[in-house]
Amino acid sequence: MRNMKKIIIALDGYSSCGKSTMAKELAKEIGYTYIDTGAMYRAIALYSMRNGIIQNNSIDTDKLQLAMADIHISFVRNPETGRWETYLNGENVEKEIRTMEVANQVSPVAALGFVRKAMVAQQQEMGKAKGVILDGRDVGTVIFPDAELKIFLTARPEVRAQRRLKESLAKGEKVTYEEVLKNLQERDHKDTTRAEGPLKKAEDAIELDNSDMTVEEQQAWLLAQFNQVITK
Ligand code: DC
Numbered sequence: 001m002r003n004m005k006k007i008i009i010a011l012d013g014y015s016s017c018g019k020s021t022m023a024k025e026l027a028k029e030i031g032y033t034y035i036d037t038g039a040m041y042r043a044i045a046l047y048s049m050r051n052g053i054i055q056n057n058s059i060d061t062d063k064l065q066l067a068m069a070d071i072h073i074s075f076v077r078n079p080e081t082g083r084w085e086t087y088l089n090g091e092n093v094e095k096e097i098r099t100m101e102v103a104n105q106v107s108p109v110a111a112l113g114f115v116r117k118a119m120v121a122q123q124q125e126m127g128k129a130k131g132v133i134l135d136g137r138d139v140g141t142v143i144f145p146d147a148e149l150k151i152f153l154t155a156r157p158e159v160r161a162q163r164r165l166k167e168s169l170a171k172g173e174k175v176t177y178e179e180v181l182k183n184l185q186e187r188d189h190k191d192t193t194r195a196e197g198p199l200k201k202a203e204d205a206i207e208l209d210n211s212d213m214t215v216e217e218q219q220a221w222l223l224a225q226f227n228q229v230i231t232k
Contacts (some may be wrong), residue, residue, distance in 0.1 A: 004230055005230055006129075006130035006131035007130055007131075007147070007148035007149060007226075007229060007230060008127055008130055008132055008133075008134070008144050008146075008147040008148055008149075009023075009026070009032070009132070009133040009134070009147065009148070009149045009150075009151070009226065010134055010139035010140035010143070010144055010147040010149070010150045010151065010202070010205070011023050011133060011134065011135040011136075011139065011151045011153065012135070012136060012137055012138065012139050012140050012141070012150070012151070012152050012153070012199065012201070012202070012205065013137075013151075013152055013153030013154060013199075014153070014154060014155070014160065014184075014188055014191070014199065015160070015184065015187050015188070015191070016155075016160040016161075016163055016164045016184060017153040017154060017155045017160060017210065018153070018155070018163065018210060018215070018218065019135040019136075019153055020036060020038075020135055021215060021218075022135075022153070022218055022219065022222055023036075023133050023134075023135040024083065024084075025215075025219050026133055026219070026222050026223065026226065027084070027133050028082055029219075029223065030223075030226060031131075032131050032132055032133050033075075033084070033126075033131060033132045033133070034075070034084045034132075034133055034134075034135075035075060035084075035123060035126055035127060035132055035133070035134040035135075036075070036084070036086065036134075036135060036136075037119070037123055037134055037135065037136030037137075037138075037139065037143070038106075038135070038136055038137075039073075039075075039086040039094075039097055040073050040086075040119050040122070040123070041106050041109055041110040041115070041119065042086075042097035042098075042102050042103075042106050043071070043073045043086055043088045043093055043097055044064075044071060044073075044109050044115060044119075045097075045102050045105045045106040045109045046088065046093055046096055046097050046102050047067070047071050047088060047089075048064055048067075048105070048109060049101065049102070049105060051067065053067060054105055054109075057105070059108055059109065059112075061112060061114075064109075064112070064115070065114055068114065068115070068118055070089070071088070071089065072088070072089050072090075073086065073087065073088055073122070074086075074087045075087070075126075076092075100173060107187065107190050107191075110194075111190070111194045111195075111196065112196075113195075113196045116138075116196045116197050120138075120142060120143050120197070123139075123143045124143060124144070127143070127144060137191055137197065137198075137199040138197035138198075138199070140152070140201075140202035140204075140205050141197070141200060141202045142197050145202065148229050149206075149225060149226060149229045150202050150204060150205035150206065151205060151206055151207075151208060151222070151225065152201040152202070152205040152206065152207045152208070153207075153208055153210060154207065154208070154209045154210075155209060155210050155211040156209075156211045157181060157184055157185060157188070158181070159211040160184055161177060161180045161181040161184055162177070164180050164184065165177050165180045168180065206225060208221065
């Protein structure tokens with residue numbers, strides 16, 4: 001058997017572009033570890049909400065800074081589903097971190113310099129053995145600027161809003177297309193303009209606009225990019 005080289009794959013892009021769907025599928029197909037960097041910021045937001053660090057939409061940053069040493073986040077592969085799930089201090093919080101409450105509180109948490117510094121260090125540690133795919137906003141620019149394969153994913157805001165709306169309605173949330181679109185545009189603005197680790201395309205990233213592609217087409221495209229790099 002050919003001794004395949006192991007690489008780091010960085011998948012960055014706007015929210016609701018389908019990054020995690022693409023990353024999870026590829027990880028399964030090629031046997032790589034999937035690291036959802038956004039889940040780590042969500043887990044910190046959840047911890048903060050549970051421990052009185054976030055109250056009335058305001059963060060007690062001093063308290064959070066002290067608490068950072070007590071926050072341990074890991075990813076464990078569920079043997080039944082084959083999916084990677086997020087653990088906060090040993091507890092499976094995969095469902096809790098996906099709620100609207102957490103989504104509404106996570107942006108300011110992810111903008112804090114000391115939070116980003118701690119997360120980036122953990123993400124670098126988790127990925128250093130290679131054979132990993134990470135999705136997020138700053139993977140190819142800050143976490144692993146030397147990643148062998150960098151993808152920057154985009155899609156038209158209207159397409160992303162439609163995809164998000166479908167997901168929210170399926171979860172039973174009562175939202176309108178206009179609300180979802182507005183929320184996405186606000187998040188895009190926050191993600192691209194913050195001082196620390198803003199979302200931006202790395203110079204050597206390959207950009208893909210997946211607005212008019214099916215999930216299967218995206219998978220095939222990503223697998224082809226991967227094969228090209230590892231057979232080089
Ligand atoms: O991708 P997501 O929606 O799960 O991300 C949750 C939040 O974390 C979102 O506000 C963007 C932020 N994030 C970040 O700042 N840096 C990352 N590497 C990943 C996510």
